[in-house]
Amino acid sequence: MKCPRCGAELHDDSAFCHRCGQVISRPGEGEDPDSTRAVRYSEDRPTEVARPASGEETRVARRREETVLAGETTLLEAPESEDAGYADDRGLDGDGLDVEVSPPPYRGEAPAPAPAPEDPEDGVEKRRSKAPYLFAAIAAFVVVAVVVAFVSWRLELWGGVSVPDVMGMGEAEATATLTEAGFEVEVSSVVVDEGAGTVVSMQPQAGRRIALGRTVEIGVGISRLVPDVEGLSLNEAREKLAAAGIEHLRLEYQNASEAKGTIIAVSPVAGTKVAAEDVVTLVVAQPYTVPDVVGLSADAALAALERAGLAGDVSYVPSEDVEAGRVVSTDPIAGTELREGEAVQVSVSSPYPKDVFDLQGLLSFEPKDVSTFLQDAGFSVSFAKETGATFSMAWTPGFEGKAENEVDGLTADAVGFSALPFSIPSGFQLFPRDLLADGHVPLGACVEISGSASSLELTQDAITRVMNACGLRSEAEATTTATGEGADAAFEGGAAYVAKASQMGEDTWYVVIWRESRAGASQGTRAMAGMTRADDLSRAMADAGVDLADYGDSLAEAAAALVLEGAGVA
Secondary structure: OEOOOOOOEOOOOOOEOOOOOOEOOOOOOOOOOOOOEEEEEOOOOEEEEEOOOOOOOEOEEOOOEEEEOOOOEEEOOOOOOHHHOOEEOOOEOOOOOEOOOOOOOOOOOOOOOOOOOOOHHHHHHHHHHHHHHHHHHHHHHHHHHHHHHHHHHHOOOOOOEEOOOOOOOEHHHHHHHHHHOOOEEEEEEEEEOOOOOEEEEEEOOOOOEEOOOOEEEEEEEEEOEOOOOOOOEHHHHHHHHHHOOOOOEEEEEEEOOOOOOEEEEEEOOOOOEOOOOOOEEEEEEEOEEOOOOOOOEHHHHHHHHHHOOOEEEEEEEOOOOOOOOEEEEEEOOOOOEEOOOOEEEEEEEOOOOOOOOOHHHHHHOOHHHHHHHHHHOOEEEEEEEEEOOEEEEEEEEOOOOOOOOEEOOEEEEEEEEOOOOOOOOOOOOOOOOOOOOOOOOOOEEEEEEEEOOOOOOOOHHHHHHHHHHHOOOOOHHHOEEEEOOOOOOOOOOEEEEEEEEEEEOOEEEEEEEEEEEEOOEEEEEEEEEEEEEHHHHHHHHHHHOOOHHHHOOOHHHHHHHHHHHHHOOO
């Protein structure tokens, strides 16, 4: 007989399977619904306990815990005596011998037999015995695969081909090397300071693995040469120079007939090899424009105009704000666009006296310039004498009669230089020396003046006329005037005069107008104006023995006396 559940061999009269505990039922047996109770063991396998009709209970005990459906947990103990009727569910008694077990009554159909479970230990043992060999086989396969893949990759059987190193090669050699290796080649130029004619860059870089047939770009070095940019616009020239690797530029603008902004010259010239740090100069055309020359010397201004393609016409003007010999203004002004060769009027602060009456200018400008001025005005040296540290000179109009010596109806008949300038030095000399041209600095200057009866009268108005012509002004606190005896009428053997003397800064000046009269006949009216530094005049008067106290401390009276004495009429 077999267990319908696990298939184990059973005695024909077994009530339970000794392996799985399945209740063995027989068909046809009556069933008492109260004769059995179900229990559950700790491993959750159910069993039944038969209750015979006689009321005696045959218990099947397993030496483990069982859980009664009601929730109790009991441990069936072994019987204390043979009368307990203890029976083992395996058909063994307590001593391990077969005992007779009363089968339970058959109560309904027997449950469907359950498949016999496999012994889990058998499968585990089998898997344990095969696992080491399986793992070893897999590991060996992986190692072999990796080695084969690495070796084949190193042999470049897959994964692309390494790009050969062609840096430093010439273009032809590099191209041939890459082509033989199975690559396409694209060549470009790279401006360099060193390495011209050789490969200076490559992409991809040497040693990288790429597929055969891919393109390798190589850069071949070329020298940095100044391109030809003449005739281009400034923007075009910049772009062309940048493409040639030249970035340091300097711009110069020059007047030219070319269109504005056109490059008319480049330095260094086109084709010259330069380094990255070198500066290239571009000369850019601009219209002929008057340059700004204000403040420059006359010579520098003329040179600037010439460079600008223009001409210059210099004229001298008096200026108190601009140094003598410097440009005061231009006409037209700076920035004006002109045609090539047009003239620009350049006004220069005069380095010369404004005229021969300009006593302050005769003393303050450079002696050489004063000499040039007097010569240009038509005067020449008539007398010159050195006396120690001082000198005296006389300049008179030339024989041509073209002297520029008239101002406001007054005529300059002579110009004299001396330490005591109250008369024109005179004397006969065959070839008098130009001491001003030699650089001798005069201490005092005077000018002898003639005029009509209306322009030179013995009045203060006539004094003012001479002052204005000579550029003199007075300071009230230092002014003296004088009127000679018989000033309003001529007298025999004497002279009538009016005089005025004053200070102008550090300089002392005087004006004397006199009229000669002999035997009642008028000999005309003349004037003398002079200037010297106050200190130099005091020293010169002391050296000549002239004392102002003798003239009532009136510089005008002293000046009149000295002038008339020098003129030979006093």
